[in-house]
Amino acid sequence: MxxxxxxxxxxxxxxxxxxxxxxxxxxxxxxxxxxxxxxxxxxxxxxxxxxxxxxxxxxxxxxxxxxxxxxxxxxxxxxxxGLEETDVVTSVYFRIADDLLRGELPLAFSEQLIKTRYGLTSAQLNAVLGRIAGEGWAERKPGYGWEFSSMLTTPDSLLQSYRLRLALEPAALLEPAYHLAPAVIAQCRAVEQQLLAGGIATASADQLHDRGVRYHESLVEASGNRFFIDTIRRVNRVRRLLSYRSMQSRARYAEHCKQHLHVLDLLERERNDDAAEFLRQHLQHTIAALSSIDHILQPPT
The missing domain is CATH 1.10.10.10 (Winged helix-like DNA-binding domain superfamily/Winged helix DNA-binding domain)
Known part of the structure; x- marks a missing residue:
């Protein structure tokens, strides 16, 4: 293969x-x-x-x-x-992320630069750049070369993304046609319960990030508002890099899971006003928690 x-x-x-x-x-x-x-x-x-x-x-x-x-x-x-990446690809992916946040990589770069700097084969290079492009923090330039997103290079970018979500996500729950399907509620609830049962400690950074993304996107998708949905997907793509770094501290995740479950309970009972207000408080608490771990969001020296 x-x-x-x-x-x-x-x-x-x-x-x-x-x-x-x-x-x-x-x-x-x-x-x-x-x-x-x-x-x-x-x-x-x-x-x-x-x-x-x-x-x-x-x-x-x-x-x-x-x-x-x-x-x-x-x-x-x-x-x-069975489509997981090799250890080399995963390792180099995070090295590129750290080097970018350190300012040691130019925003515009060539494939040869990445291949030579990290000692990659052509297949490994394609795998690394494919993952980065798929996650939205770099893209191929017209004609020649690649470019990293300039939105990903400072810790404040992650906080700004949360402030945007604070304005958008609670509003999505109040849309007139809002409907979160019972099957989606059950799926989201099962994920949160699995994390509380021990998954917080054992999940990879990828898994924790994707779990949070899927939960919050599910809430917004139920609004049926295509502008809300498109915006939350875009912001989730560009915040991935700094989100990984924030996961070095997982002490807050158990409380996050419990808050996620409470929002689901409120929506299941069609108490959308209460769910929107609680979600607003949840995001505000997350912003405060991120502010307290600013030293972790800073690139390593």
């Missing part, structure tokens, strides 16, 4: 989840190639791989379709499909 197949397959899985595509959604290879900025051949190979693993269905002369919606945390899906 080629590393490049796995990389593109992971990106396709992430796209299906991020877009909330339901079962039966058509996945044209050219559309995916355009979205992921790669050629059609590796996309076709990745689609075939995901079909073999049961994530997609295939119809003669029509192509590939989603077999089911993806509500689980992305890290859990990837691990279940």
């Amino acid at each position: 080629k590393s490049t197949d796995n990389t593109i397959a992971r990106q396709i899985v992430a796209l299906i989840q991020a877009q909330g595509w339901p079962a039966g959604t058509h996945l044209p290879a050219q559309m995916l190639a355009d979205r992921l900025r790669v050629s059609r051949q590796p996309v076709g190979e990745a689609l075939a791989l995901l079909h073999e693993k049961g994530l997609l269905t295939r119809e003669r002369h029509r192509g590939f379709f989603t077999a089911r919606p993806l509500a689980e945390p992305l890290a859990d899906i990837v691990r279940g499909l």
